[in-house]
Amino acid sequence: PFGDNGALALSFNAMEQYYQEQGRDWERYAMIKGRILGADAHDPNVSLLRRLLRPFIYRRYIDFSVIQSLRDMKNKIAREVRRRGLEDNIKLGAGGIREIEFIVQVFQLIRGGREIGLQRHELLKLLPEIEKLQLISTQQCEDLRQAYLFLRRVENVLQAINDKQTQLLPTNELDRQRLIAATALFTQWDANLQPTEIRYPIHNWESFYLVLQRHQQKVRSVFDVLIGDNNDSEDNNSNNDWNDFLDNDFQNEELEQILINSGITESDHEAMIEKLNQFRNSLTHRPIGVRGQDVLARLMPGLLLQIFQHDAYLTLLPRMLNIVEKILTRTTYLELLVENPQALSQLIELCAQSNMIAEQVARHPILLDELLDRNSLLNPPPFEQYANELQQYLLRLPQDDEEQFINGLRQFKQATLLRVAAADILGALPVMKVSDHLTFLAEAIINAVVNLAWQQVTTRFGVPEHLQEQQKGFLVIGYGKLGGIELGYKSDLDLVFLYDHKQTGQTVGGKKTIDCNQFYLRLAQKIISIFSMNTSAGILYEVDMRLRPSGEAGPLCSTLSAFEQYQHNDAWTWETQALVRARAVFGEAELRAQFDHIRQNVLSSVCDVQKLKRDVREMRVKMYEHLANTDTDKFNIKKDPGGITDIEFIAQYLVLANAPQNQALTYWSDNVRIFDIMAKYGVISLQHAEQLKQCYVDLRNRIHHLNLLGLPSIVKAEEFVQEREFIREIWQSLFD
Structure with missing residues (x-):
């Protein structure tokens, strides 16, 4: 901190304050490689320092500002390479070691806050993690790995020749022969840490240089796709009429002329100009910052051009301007749309057909990340896999952060809902399949919520003494659209909680012992609390418990025997009608079978x-x-x-x-x-x-x-x- 002017040793508080208030982008990149030397995993100071520094290095949101920063840094290095004649520098030159490091770092910095597998130091171990997340292809992963190993081999040999830190290729014949001999055949560890011989068709300096260039070209091709230079997009916008839209001296007459040039119906001009001026005026009251203004100036011309090329511009303009207004002060989301033109086009297409999607994205900009891959929108995973997908998603989050865990549930729901809605709009899902997806999504979340509530309640009160290991003795019954596998986009969850309690007893193994009936009541209350908790990501679902025995006057949780007795003796006809659309959505197989038996007997009872x-x-x-x-x-x-x-x-x-x-x-x-x-x-x-x-x-x-x-x-x-x-x-x- 503070470089040469800073203290040699700082307190943890001073470190945290510096990085929160003054930490710069390049310090984030440096800190990715930073690790605590001699760290003892059991030392509380080690975990404390890591917790303090993690939010600075790994942002919780998808951080696309990294791309422009890395691009600027790479351009600065490229200028230095040209100025100092370092084209043969295998680290700083095009396709060199630094570009491989940048490729890996860009994914760590963009997604590391949400993908815990990216929070590590070793580049060769990070590449498979990035491939696993489908951020690079298997071939790209292997190309980068082989290039990195070859370039590091060359670097090691160069530095061994004169025991000197250098990455420049030699110009004298003897050192070139040394490099040829050392790279034509050498030994390295394979993935299983076994020695393996590596052979290259290197016989002279020309063949060495050819192998080197092939590796560098493969690195450069990946680098250009991910980071590259954005001059092309700027060239494409050079003739855009909307380029000066954000200038202070931009007049209404100019706006009207652009609308005329765009073929907009004259009767719509006044409304469009009013909305555009409202947006421009709102910018003066927002603390956007210099970087934000620059990104917004790059985003708006292309965005407005696409909006007014669309048939639905009347509804599309206010929806898109609302999204931009909501993310104005969160520059990383503006950069996501600038850096990913296909995501912007996808967003426009979806918002033109769905106000629900437009409102969801405006409220939860983190959903913009879901637009990066059109194929994933058109091919949502099989709905039977949602429980496993959610489990894998939650495993990527820090397990000691309860708030982030609950936020993760909401983000998973919103992201999946967006994918289903997109597939619906784009014609990839028929209505029956849409409901299947929405229903199984809800069931996966119910499963996660019950398990989280169980963990929290049992930590305090222990478990009912009559339960066997892995048993909960608890059922969640879905009624209405959930029970009928017919959930819609805005459906709430009609739930009834039942438990198996054949004998009286107490809880064991907790900090406090309570009656088993009280235990299941506390569990039900905790489940409803988690569903209803309003966080930055919104609430999970509205939960309606009015279909339980005796309605709002009845207990939140009933035993199976009490439920059966009520349905046979006290239920109104409309309650029996509701039971037709009821089914167990959480619980052990034995308890589900008991509920099915009760339901069938009630529904098949002789009636007038x-x-x-x-x-x-x-x-x-x-x-x-x-x-x-x-x-x-x-x-x-x-x-x-x-x-x-x-x-x-x-x-x-x-x-x-x-x-x-x-x-x-x-x-x-x-x-x-x-x-x-x-x-x-x-x-x-x-x-x-x-x-x-x-x-x-x-x-x-x-x-x-x-x-x-x-x-x-x-x-x-x-x-x-x-x-x-x-x-x-x-x-x-x-x-x-």
Whole structure:
């Protein structure tokens, strides 16, 4: 700190204060290689110092400012190479050792805060980590590794000749022959730390130089792709009419002329100019800084050019300007869009079709990182892998930082939601698959939340004494859209918590002993607390617990036996209807089987069909009176007659009315497969089942896309006329 003017030894507090307030970019690069000499892993001072320095070196956000800083540093080195005639310097020259180090460091500095595997010193061990994250290809990884080993071999030989620190290739014949002999055949360790012979086709100085150049060219090609020079993009923008948009003397007349040149409808000019001026005026009140102003000046011309080339410029302009305003003071996100033109184009395409995505990105700019790879947007992972993906994601985070762990859950949810929405918009996912992805994402997060809550509660209170190892004796039941595997983009989670408690007892192994009933109540409270905790990344999900036995008057957590007794003896018809769409989403296999048995027995209990019809019909009328749309020119897809709710009630009625004669009808919890099984057993015709399914899928698909646009689930009355008429016919045939 402070270089030659600084003290030789500093306190930890002085170190932390210096790097927080005055640390410069090049000091971050230097610190990446820094390590505590003779460090004892059990010394608390070692871990304390590492914790103090880590936020300076490895930023928690994706830090693309690094690219421009490394580019500037490399350009400075290149100027020095030209000035001093160091073209044959194997460290500083093009494709040399320093460029390999820069390539590795750029990933460490950009992503090291979120990828704990990148927080290490050894370059050769970092390359496989970078490849594992799919940031470079397998071939690029091997090219860089071989080039680094060869260049280091050359450097070692050069320095051994005269015991002198040098990286310049020799000019005299004897030293050249020494270098030829030392690089044509030598031994190095392989990946398993076994000696292996390396042979190169080197016979004379020309063949040596050819091998050297091939390695340097491979390094240079990777370096140019990742860091390179940005002169090309600047040249492409040289004829852009928007180049002077941020200048203080830019007039409305010039704005109007650009809009005319862009072919914008004249009636839209006034609104567009007003929004653009509002944005320009807002800049005067924001502490952007010199670097931020420079990056913004490079971003805006290309951004505005693309916006006004788009058919949806009327909605796109305010959405994109809102995102830019939200990230103005976080220059690294502006740099991400400048450095990755494909990410900017992807963002424009998605925001044009989805207000939800635009709002999410504005609230959580960290999501911009998800736009860097179009292939990952078009090919989301199989939804069955979400639990494993989340586990791998959380393993990359520091395990001793609870806040970052909970933030990690939210970031994973938001990033996955963005990928699913993008695949939906880009036509890569049909509506049924969208719901599958959203449902299994929620289940993966429920699993992580329950495990985190369990860890925290058991640390304090121990575990119930009757449990075996690896048991929790706890079930999470999903109702509604979660239970029906039909979650939408804005769905909350309808949950019920159950536990297995065949005997009374207490907890053991904790700091404090409590009754087992109290233990599971504390666990339920902790789960809800984690879901509801509002951090910088937002909340996880809204959780609705009103479907538990006795509703809001009932306990947060019930035993399986109490749940069974309530469902058989005290549940209202609407609660039994809700049970049709219930399924276990967390818990041991044995407990899940117990719940399935209870559910099937309740749903197949003998009932008075006429009373069932009356109860279902009255509940539907009550919902319509309180919730439905009263505008005859509009159709509420979810709540109006002939909409989603009618289809759901039809499915639930068919199960409850017919399951007493055939328990197999209770198996499925989702509407589509309920209609399939009703047709299979002849309860309804195959034609009616297919029509009901198609109506349901079409209506849900429209709701999904309205959600993406940030609009309510309401359309013009002229839409879905045939579907509504068919659904009303089925309703009348069952209930009238």
